[in-house]
Amino acid sequence: MDVHLVDKRDATQEARASGFRVTVLEPGRVTSYNIDRATVAEAQLWAIQHRGSRGYALAARIDGPQGVDLVWLTAPPEALA
Numbered sequence: 001m002d003v004h005l006v007d008k009r010d011a012t013q014e015a016r017a018s019g020f021r022v023t024v025l026e027p028g029r030v031t032s033y034n035i036d037r038a039t040v041a042e043a044q045l046w047a048i049q050h051r052g053s054r055g056y057a058l059a060a061r062i063d064g065p066q067g068v069d070l071v072w073l074t075a076p077p078e079a080l081a
Contacts, residue, residue: 025054
């Protein structure tokens, strides 16, 4: 892990997550769940407890007028396949 001091003003955009999305991977099957009203720690614990045999992916979910945006907090599902 590398940690670097930064200027907090360098961010060009911020968004508040609507919730989380967990994608659970099993051989031949991918299932996704939305989790609302949870902290990131609670969402990750749920994902760990319900992960499939091939793992899980956790994303912050941003619901918008154009659809859903995901920011992966773990490796994305395609990296686990």
